[in-house]
Amino acid sequence: MVRPFPASRCAAGFTLTEVLVALAMIGLMASSALWALVIINADASVARLYTGAMTVAQARIDLILSDTPFDPQLDEYPAGGELNLGTQTQTVPIYTDPSTGNVVVSGTMTTTISDPGLTINGNSLNTYQATVTVTYQYRNRNYTVKMNTLRASDA
Numbered sequence: 001m002v003r004p005f006p007a008s009r010c011a012a013g014f015t016l017t018e019v020l021v022a023l024a025m026i027g028l029m030a031s032s033a034l035w036a037l038v039i040i041n042a043d044a045s046v047a048r049l050y051t052g053a054m055t056v057a058q059a060r061i062d063l064i065l066s067d068t069p070f071d072p073q074l075d076e077y078p079a080g081g082e083l084n085l086g087t088q089t090q091t092v093p094i095y096t097d098p099s100t101g102n103v104v105v106s107g108t109m110t111t112t113i114s115d116p117g118l119t120i121n122g123n124s125l126n127t128y129q130a131t132v133t134v135t136y137q138y139r140n141r142n143y144t145v146k147m148n149t150l151r152a153s154d155a
Contacts (some may be wrong), residue, residue, distance in 0.1 A: 049095055054147075060109060068154055075124075082111075105137075108135050127150050127152045
């Protein structure tokens, strides 16, 4: 003889409503995580470009500080013109795609060399001030990196 299930036992399982609510919650969490990854990727791109611009500016500052000879009293200046008084502007690569080698973002580097006229007891210190400004545009926003230094005479 076949016996039916006792009345006190319920069928185990989830209702359709419970399954739909769980799927909606999982979908919401997944979409939030995906959106956070998109924002993190955009922030990483901006940081990578800013680092590139700082590297370009720092390389120019290093060249200004290390190129020899520099002695304004003897009218000795580096042959490359890095310490000529005035302003120089040039286009520089900020980011180059490593896989293709194409420049993706370029900027403008402006170098201004001036004589601040620093003296001690009426004697000139023979120093030049250099300001390097790198500007570039990414996703319709302008970014600027600016660095300054003083270069003293080699003598």
